[in-house]
Amino acid sequence: MDDGFSALPPFTASATGADRIQPVLLEAAERLRDNYPYFHPLYAGQMLKPPHPVARAAYALATWVNPNNHALDGGRASSAMEKEAVAGIAAMFGWAEFLGHLTGGGTMANLEALWVAGRLAPGKVTVASASAHYTHGRISGVLQLPFESIPVTMDGRMDMGALEQRAERGDIGCVVATLGTTGTGSVDPLPQILRLRERFGFRVHVDAAYGGYFTLADNLAPETRAAFDCAGQADSIVIDPHKHGLQPYGCGCVLFRDPAVGALYKHDSPYTYFSSKDLHLGEISLECSRPGAAAVALWATQRLLPLVRDGEFAADLAQSRAAALEFVERLRGDSRWMVPLMPELDIVVWAHRAETAAAVSELSQKIFDRAAARNLHLALIRLPVRYFPQLLPDDGSGTVLCLRSVLMKPEHLQWIHQIFDLLSTIVGECLTPD
Ligand SMILES: *Cc1c(COP(=O)(O)O)cnc(C)c1O
Numbered sequence: 001m002d003d004g005f006s007a008l009p010p011f012t013a014s015a016t017g018a019d020r021i022q023p024v025l026l027e028a029a030e031r032l033r034d035n036y037p038y039f040h041p042l043y044a045g046q047m048l049k050p051p052h053p054v055a056r057a058a059y060a061l062a063t064w065v066n067p068n069n070h071a072l073d074g075g076r077a078s079s080a081m082e083k084e085a086v087a088g089i090a091a092m093f094g095w096a097e098f099l100g101h102l103t104g105g106g107t108m109a110n111l112e113a114l115w116v117a118g119r120l121a122p123g124k125v126t127v128a129s130a131s132a133h134y135t136h137g138r139i140s141g142v143l144q145l146p147f148e149s150i151p152v153t154m155d156g157r158m159d160m161g162a163l164e165q166r167a168e169r170g171d172i173g174c175v176v177a178t179l180g181t182t183g184t185g186s187v188d189p190l191p192q193i194l195r196l197r198e199r200f201g202f203r204v205h206v207d208a209a210y211g212g213y214f215t216l217a218d219n220l221a222p223e224t225r226a227a228f229d230c231a232g233q234a235d236s237i238v239i240d241p242h243k244h245g246l247q248p249y250g251c252g253c254v255l256f257r258d259p260a261v262g263a264l265y266k267h268d269s270p271y272t273y274f275s276s277k278d279l280h281l282g283e284i285s286l287e288c289s290r291p292g293a294a295a296v297a298l299w300a301t302q303r304l305l306p307l308v309r310d311g312e313f314a315a316d317l318a319q320s321r322a323a324a325l326e327f328v329e330r331l332r333g334d335s336r337w338m339v340p341l342m343p344e345l346d347i348v349v350w351a352h353r354a355e356t357a358a359a360v361s362e363l364s365q366k367i368f369d370r371a372a373a374r375n376l377h378l379a380l381i382r383l384p385v386r387y388f389p390q391l392l393p394d395d396g397s398g399t400v401l402c403l404r405s406v407l408m409k410p411e412h413l414q415w416i417h418q419i420f421d422l423l424s425t426i427v428g429e430c431l432t433p434d
Contacts, residue, residue, distance in 0.1 A: 001061065036377050041415040042422075044405040045379040047182070047210065051297070052246035058300035059248055059293045067292025069102070070282035078292030079281055081299035088302045089239060090255050092215055094232040099262050100255035101281050102241075102295055106209030109238040109254035110176075111139045112286050113205045116236065116261050117174035118145045120203065124173025127166065129158035129188060131181045133207065145173075154387065156186030156341055163193065167200040174203040177234065179227055180211020183381050183404070185347035187211065190227040190234070203235045209252065211345050212239030216307060216314035219321050224344045232257075244317065244408065246301050251294045316410040320346035323412040327405070330420045336427065340387040340402065346412075349381055351402040352427060356394040357385050361401035366430045367423070368403060376422050379404040 038048040051059075067075025069082055086100045103109040114126055114136070123146075128136040130149045140147035150166060151159045158177070166172065175197070177188040190206065197204050208231065214220060215228040231237060237255045241247040256262075262284045282288060305313035324343040331337040331350050338360075339350045352363045364380060371378050382399040385391060391400065407416075 001064065037375070041409055041411040042375050042419070043377045044407060044412065044419060045377040047243055047406050047408065049244075049246075049408040051242075051248045052301050052305070054304050055247050055297040055301045059297040062293035062296035065292075067296075069290045069292045069295055070285075070288050071280050074289075075292035075295075078295045082281060082292075082295035083279075085295060085298040085302055086253060086255070088307050089212075089241075089253055092212070092307050093237060093255070095255065095257060097259060098255050098257055099259040099284055100253060101285050102290065102298070103252040103254055103285070104250055104287060104290070105242060105252040106133070106207075106238055106240040107135050107139070107252070108287060109209070109240070109252040110135055110205075110207055111142070112254045113236040113238055113256075114139050114145065114174065114176075115143055115286065116256065116264055117203045117205060118143050119264050120261075121173030123171075124202075125171050126174045126176065127163070127172055128176035128207075129178060129181070131156050131158075131183060131186060132176055132178045133182050133209070136176055136207070152186070154341070156181060156184045158188040158193070160189055160192045160196075164196055167196055167202065170200070172200060172202045174205055176205050176207050177227075178211075179206055179208040179231060180214065180345050182210055183347075184341060184349050184383075185211065185343055185345035185406075186341070187224045187227045187344045189223070191230050194230055194233050204233075206231050206234040206237045209238050209240040210243050212237070213244040213307075213313075213317055214321070214345050216309050216311075217318040217321055218309065218314070219318050219325075221342075221344060241298050241301075245298065246305070246313075247294065247298055250291060251298060317346075319410040319413045320407050323407040323416050324348050326413065326416045327407065327420065330416070338388065338390075340383060346407045348405045348407065349383065349402050351388075351400060354391075356392045357388065357397075357400045358394050360388070360391060361397075361399075363430060364401040364403050367426055370426045370430055371423065374422060374426060376419065376426070379406065 037043050039050040067078040069075050069079050072079055082102055090098045090100055125146045125148055126140050127148050127150050129152050131152045137147050151162045153159045175193055177190050177193050179187050193204055235257055240252045242249045242251040265284050324346045327348050328339055331339050336353055337350050338353055351360050354360045354363055368378050368380055381402050381404040383402055385398050385400050388400055
């Protein structure tokens with residue numbers, strides 16, 4: 001990279017010496033020990049996984065130049081790489097002509113999609129399922145768009161009867177279909193939502209921030225597959241490379257099927273001087289300065305691991321899903337455990353059997369705490385008590401606290417039996433009076 005700038009007269013950058021940097025870095029490293037071991041297969045809790053080494057290296061390399069993907073003047077190479085990387089993502093959904101760019105994350109990406117929907121249908125209501133990410137309600141508040149929730153069925157998917165009934169009032173502007181809810185990985189029935197679009201004319205926005213890459217996996221259930229297969233018919237799609245795309249945080253992506261929505265972003269900035277007629281990503285993004293390094297990291301990752309169905313990247317995703325299926329099989333084959341809903345992606349929710357909702361909740365908390373003490377890191381989620389028809393709903397909360405694991409790392413598949421056995425030991429400890 002340096003050789004590309006060798007025509008410049010040499011100079012020495014003013015910077016603090018390594019002798020002073022080292023102790024600070026050592027201190028930072030020590031501070032960073034105060035984290036769960038997200039990189040380890042025994043971390044089977046929230047949506048966290050390490051970025052790919054090529055992404056980390058490419059990101060660090062790019063920071064030596066520190067390009068800004070706002071205007072082309074700020075980062076020519078990294079802007080070109082962003083366009084190529086985003087085109088690779090769009091191609092997963094069959095889009096060759098589209099408008100899209102990277103964002104700081106799924107929240108900003110969804111904000112842009114809902115903003116466009118709001119501009120195209122002013123005053124109309126945005127709806128998402130009750131299990132959609134809470135960000136949609138909050139974003140709608142920021143954008144001052146009316147927002148409503150649609151109930152979900154027992155499989156965690158948007159209730160189509162309820163959506164149809166709501167749509168008949170004629171004021172829905174945009175339906176958010178979540179392909180992979182954050183809590184349970186449930187996939188909304190997109191084919192049916194698209195059929196309702198024909199009747200009611202609303203926009204369909206697909207929030208695939210978590211689940212988007214699973215379109216490449218070869219081991220989805222037929223209904224899940226059907227939803228991903230028609231994602232390309234949506235009006236906009238959000239996907240987070242910093243979730244399943246092996247990227248460091250700070251990398252979301254929004255895609256629009258109709259490039260004409262770019263006109264909505266129009267601005268006339270006296271500060272940013274656009275030096276060419278090529279597309280400036282800053283002209284189609286609500287965020288101004290954006291890290292070119294994020295684009296370089298994503299581009300490098302996709303160069304190494306192309307987003308194709310028969311590639312290494314897809315095989316790793318399929319392994320995460322296989323881990324979830326394997327785990328559920330162990331849980332369902334053991335009368336101690338209850339699995340309220342089948343995983344559609346790689347997120348498993350389960351709970352230990354007990355008589356009452358309150359007893360199940362208490363056990364979940366106990367198992368969660370004990371597991372952490374044994375280096376097995378799980379997550380917790382509250383589900384409505386109706387997911388457990390066999391329980392007495394006694395604590396008045398109407399919910400049951402369950403255990404939850406996001407099995408995002410391909411290594412999880414090899415570790416599932418060890419995790420299951422460790423869990424059995426932990427349960428034994430929890431059920432033995434101290
Ligand atoms: C994570 C997530 C978001 C929010 O994205 P951030 O990258 O955390 O800002 C939105 N929707 C879904 C479905 C998600 O999983």
